Amino acid sequence: MNNNRINLIAATPPPPYYAVIFTSLRTDKENGYAAASKRTVELAILQPGFLGVESAREDLGITVSYWESLEAIKNWKQQSEHLLAQQRGRDYWYSAYKTRICKVNATTDLNG
């Protein structure tokens, strides 16, 4: 998935499925953030049960990833390279974040 793809509305299947809403505030430290951010999306796509991702940042960053099951989310959270990125996130990149794990139960679309 290239950077264009994550700027689109994710073509998720009919619900139910699961979402991880990751909301964050960046520090001013780069420390490899741009490359790691791109790499993390590439890794997510390779995970079993991955359904899509959407991302935008102004002051606040919001990344929502979509998954087939809670098991898929658990496995993604524990993926080894992702664990390192999570640690670097806490140490360098984010002054604050919140991760919310959700079940998506209903959707509506315009031209979706």
Place this chain on the structure above:
Amino acid sequence: MNNNRINLIAATPPPPYYAVIFTSLRTDKENGYAAASKRTVELAILQPGFLGVESAREDLGITVSYWESLEAIKNWKQQSEHLLAQQRGRDYWYSAYKTRICKVNATTDLNG
């Protein structure tokens, strides 16, 4: 709530609660979008059961609003001024959007 507030991570209570993930692509038509967008947030805050909102836009816009119950979401969807905004959204502002209604079951924080 001013524009600074919606650039922060929403201080939601412990789960469970509900989220509406609204992902959208804008047309190039202004048609009062900026004012209506600000007004819609002001209206949401006044709704019973509103818990918070987070928003960011690059090419893709993501707005996540948080609610105490599905009933609160239903009432917000049917709020009269919001209904007009939804119609103008379909007619003018958005080339595509997707609304996902979710139940938030778990959260983790850094400095949240």
